[in-house]
Amino acid sequence: xxxxxxxxxxxxxxxxxxxxxxxxxxxxxxxxxxxxxxxxxxxxxxxxxxxxxxxxxxxxxxxxxxxxxxxxxxxxxxxxxxxxxxxxxxxxxxxxxxxxxxxxxxxxxxxxxxxxxxxxxxxxxxxxxxxxxxxxxxxxxxxxxxxxxxxxxxxxxxxxxxxxxxxxxxxxxxxxxxxxxxxxxxxxxxxxxxxxxxxxxxxxxxxxxxxxxxxxxxxxxxxxxxxxxxxxxxxxxxxxxxxxxxxxxxxxxxxxxxxxxxxxxxxxxxxxxxxxxxxxxxxxxxxxxxxxxxxxxxxxxxxxxxxxxxxxxxxxxxxxxxxxxxxxxxxxxxxxxxxxxxxxxxxxxxxxxxxxxxxxxxxxxxxxxxxxxxxxxxxxxxxxxxxxxxxxxxxxxxxxxxxxxxxxxxxxxxxxxxxxxxxxxxxxxxxxxxxxxxxxxxxxxxxxxxxxxxxxxxxxxxxxxxxxxxxxxxxxxxxxxxxxxxxxxxxxxxxxxxxxxxxxxxxxxxxxxxxxxxxxxxxxxxxxxxxxxxxxxxxx
Numbered sequence: 001x002x003x004x005x006x007x008x009x010x011x012x013x014x015x016x017x018x019x020x021x022x023x024x025x026x027x028x029x030x031x032x033x034x035x036x037x038x039x040x041x042x043x044x045x046x047x048x049x050x051x052x053x054x055x056x057x058x059x060x061x062x063x064x065x066x067x068x069x070x071x072x073x074x075x076x077x078x079x080x081x082x083x084x085x086x087x088x089x090x091x092x093x094x095x096x097x098x099x100x101x102x103x104x105x106x107x108x109x110x111x112x113x114x115x116x117x118x119x120x121x122x123x124x125x126x127x128x129x130x131x132x133x134x135x136x137x138x139x140x141x142x143x144x145x146x147x148x149x150x151x152x153x154x155x156x157x158x159x160x161x162x163x164x165x166x167x168x169x170x171x172x173x174x175x176x177x178x179x180x181x182x183x184x185x186x187x188x189x190x191x192x193x194x195x196x197x198x199x200x201x202x203x204x205x206x207x208x209x210x211x212x213x214x215x216x217x218x219x220x221x222x223x224x225x226x227x228x229x230x231x232x233x234x235x236x237x238x239x240x241x242x243x244x245x246x247x248x249x250x251x252x253x254x255x256x257x258x259x260x261x262x263x264x265x266x267x268x269x270x271x272x273x274x275x276x277x278x279x280x281x282x283x284x285x286x287x288x289x290x291x292x293x294x295x296x297x298x299x300x301x302x303x304x305x306x307x308x309x310x311x312x313x314x315x316x317x318x319x320x321x322x323x324x325x326x327x328x329x330x331x332x333x334x335x336x337x338x339x340x341x342x343x344x345x346x347x348x349x350x351x352x353x354x355x356x357x358x359x360x361x362x363x364x365x366x367x368x369x370x371x372x373x374x375x376x377x378x379x380x381x382x383x384x385x386x387x388x389x390x391x392x393x394x395x396x397x398x399x400x401x402x403x404x405x406x407x408x409x410x411x412x413x414x415x416x417x418x419x420x421x422x423x424x425x426x427x428x429x430x431x432x433x434x435x436x437x438x439x440x441x442x443x444x445x446x447x448x449x450x451x452x453x454x455x456x457x458x459x460x461x462x463x464x465x466x467x468x469x470x471x472x473x474x475x476x477x478x479x480x481x482x483x484x485x486x487x488x489x490x491x492x493x494x495x496x497x498x499x500x501x502x503x504x505x506x507x508x509x510x511x512x513x514x515x516x517x518x519x520x521x522x523x524x525x526x527x528x529x530x531x532x533x534x535x536x537x538x539x540x
Contacts, residue, residue, distance in 0.1 A: 001117060001147065003103060009146045010102055013040035013139055023091035024500055025082070025352040027074025029063050032132035035071050039136045041094045042073050043123070043143020043151075044106065049087060050121035050149060052113050053078055058166040060159050061127040061137045065213075065252035065276040068245040071132045073140070074159075076124075080167030080175075080416025082354050087113070121149035124169070126162035128216045128278050129240060154180070158216050158279035160419030167416045180223070187422055188227035190411035194429040195229055197405060206432060209235045209272040210424070211261045213250030214243040217279035217420060224421070232428065237264040251276040251283045251373050251420070258295055260285065266293075271438045273427075275420040281374035282420035284427065286438045294442050298369035299326070299334035301427060303444055305377060306344050306367050308430045309409070313365070315402035316390055320364035320383050327351045328470045328495050329371050329452075332510055337445040348468040351497065353418065374418040379410055405433075448491055450510035451521035455528045456535040457505055460498035463532055469497045481527040489516045494524045505532060 015037040021028050028038050042059055050057040058076030066072070075083040075091070083091070090109045097105040110117060123144045127133040137153070144151045154162060161183055168178035176186045212218035218239035225234065238249045238261060246253065249261035251274045260266045261274055266287045273284045284296035302324055313320055323345040324338050330348075338344045349355040353374060360366025364383035369375025379387070387410065390403035412429065414422040431441065457463075464474040472479045478496070486492045494509040505528050509521035525539040 001103075001106070005146050006103060006106075009040065009142050010037075010099060013037045013142065015097075015099060020096050021092070023083075023088045023095065025354055026064060027060075027072050027083075028091070028095060029066060029070060029072035031069060032063075032071040032130065032136065035073070035132075035136060036139050038095045039073055039139035040143040041097075041102075042075065042091065043140040043145075043149075044147055045087075045091055045094050045109075045143075046075055046123045046140070047121040047144055047147040047149035048090075048106070048109055048113070048115050049075065049077075049083075050123060051117065051119040052115045054119060056122045056124055056166055056169045058124045058126070058162045059140050060157075060162045060278075061125070061133045061140065062159055062216075062278040063128075063130070064159070064278045064280065065246055065250055068130055068247065071130055071136055073136070076163050076166045078166065078170040080163035081357065082417075085354070121147070123149055123151045124154060124162060124166050125151055126154045126157035126159075128159075129156060129214075129219065130245060156216060156219060158220050158419070158421065160280050160414050160417050160422065161220065163416040164414055164419075180220075184224050184227045187412055187414075187425060188224065188229075190408045191425045191429055192229050193408045194405065194412065195232070195432060197401075198432045199435060205231050205233050206428065207233050207235065207271070208424075208428065209237060209264055209266070209270060211238050211249050211254070211264045211272070211274040212236055212240070212279075213253075213261075213275055213277050214238045214240045214245045214247065215250070215275070215277040215279065217275040220279065221421065237261075246277045250274055251281045254285060255283050255295065255297060255372055259293055260287075269437075269439065271431075273424060275424075276373075279420040280418045281370075281372055282423050283373040284438065286442070288439070296438070296442055297331075298371045298373040298375055299330050299447075300441065300444065301373065301423065302326075302367050302369035302375060303334060303337060303342070304427065304430055304436075304441055306338060306342055307444075308434065309365060309367070309377070309406075310342060310344060312402050312406050312409070316387070316394075316399050316406065318383075318386060318390075320386070322365040322367070323347055323360075323363045325349060325356050325359045325366060325368040327356065327370060328468055328497070329508060331371065331447045331450065332491065332493060333445045333448050341445075348470065350469050352500075357417075369418075373420075373423075376415060376418050376423070377409075377413050378415050379413075384410055448510040448512065449514035449517040450508065451514075451517045453507045453509075453521045453525050453539065454499075454504045455507060455525050455532075455539055457503055457528070458533040458535055460503045460505060463496060463498040463505055463528075465495075465497055470495045472496055475531050478527060478531045481531065482524055485520060485523045485527070489520055492516065492520055494520055496524065496528055503535070
């Protein structure tokens with residue numbers, strides 16, 4: 001380690017006094033002007049991680065669905081997965097170290113994680129379209145270079161594309177080519193082959209309006225357009241030419257406000273979808289003949305994909321174990337539909353993509369989606385090789401065809417992380433193959449009315465939960481209060497959980513009418529305010 005170079009470069013990326021940041025599920029996020037030192041230090045950490053695991057590591061500069069003024073950074077592990085939890089602590093430690101303690105912090109990480117500083121290190125870097133992202137990604141490069149690592153700058157990419165190329169590189173091309181054309185070719189080939197199986201293949205054009213959140217999704221979908229079959233026409237809106245990133249648009253806006261984005265005129269019965277700022281989540285929606293808005297969120301995307309996969313698995317006649325993984329925020333109707341109607345096992349885990357991904361890895365086929373539209377499908381290595389073998393060698397025509405459709409589905413899905421582009425193509429293929437309209441998809445089940453509220457508290461740590469965050473174990477008496485309130489309403493449930501980033505408690509409630517869901521959420525909020533040290537006046 002060249003200590004003089006480290007000192008010199010660290011001084012060029014000084015840490016603001018008194019600033020403390022925490023590496024969470026989304027990495028680091030803050031106002032862009034506070035992040036220069038963090039980017040430099042995540043360049044350093046990526047080199048250490050690369051040496052520790054002797055693989056390429058990714059660094060993505062993005063703040064996803066946050067406002068344009070914010071930015072953030074997250075590291076990508078060798079198989080395209082999120083950074084290992086033990087290294088999240090190292091990231092926090094390194095980002096918050098004082099200038100003069102930086103060398104000692106690096107030495108401590110090397111000792112704890114058995115990092116050999118003489119090994120080679122390689123880092124792939126990507127960024128979103130925020131005005132601050134280019135400069136901040138150069139700070140990452142400084143960090144990589146000062147510790148003697150090599151980097152490849154992919155420039156403007158979606159977050160899932162960076163996860164994809166990291167996985168491709170570390171599997172020596174088994175997962176695909178570690179280039180953007182490689183990504184477009186793999187996904188479009190699988191999509192084209194699925195569309196060729198449609199009963200009305202080539203007969204009519206399929207139109208889809210896409211809100212790109214004025215983000216990276218617009219650039220990458222424009223690049224991908226020539227690869228897509230001509231009967232699929234995608235129309236891009238909020239493409240970044242005039243609007244602000246995530247401002248009154250994007251998947252998060254549509255999901256939270258239950259209304260279409262600005263910049264996209266939704267006509268009755270048109271199929272529309274919204275990506276978020278870094279294109280790792282997607283929601284669909286439409287307006288009915290009466291002009292009413294209908295949201296199709298991650299729960300319903302998971303249901304559609306589950307129907308499709310369950311039918312195919314039955315056709316190939318394999319005893320592969322399939323399950324759906326949800327969080328407590330999944331709508332109760334979605335859970336009941338999957339368990340009772342589809343007869344698919346459902347597992348609930350703590351909020352956060354890493355928990356969903358980890359649980360989904362336990363099954364031959366694991367489907368996971370958060371209600372916000374972030375999700376994917378994981379196939380075990382054994383399941384994947386069995387399906388590919390059947391697609392090649394099965395003598396029964398119908399079983400071989402079903403195996404081939406499954407094989408194309410595996411190739412269309414980005415298994416490293418939720419990917420709005422890949423998920424969108426999968427949904428389009430499934431709707432076409434099953435001959436479903438967006439209204440028929442929406443009619444699979446009716447969401448229970450729900451309400452999400454926030455309660456300001458003095459210290460969020462007074463709330464402790466169990467049972468995948470569905471029950472509170474502290475403070476005393478809170479869960480008993482919630483249980484009593486829930487008893488008053490039909491088809492009701494409610495839970496509370498502390499925010500991961502601020503001193504607020506999130507309250508979720510659902511019931512058979514919107515009025516009751518609102519009333520239950522309000523009453524639970526008052527109980528939280530009373531028993532968990534609420535700040536300010538009681539919630540209205």
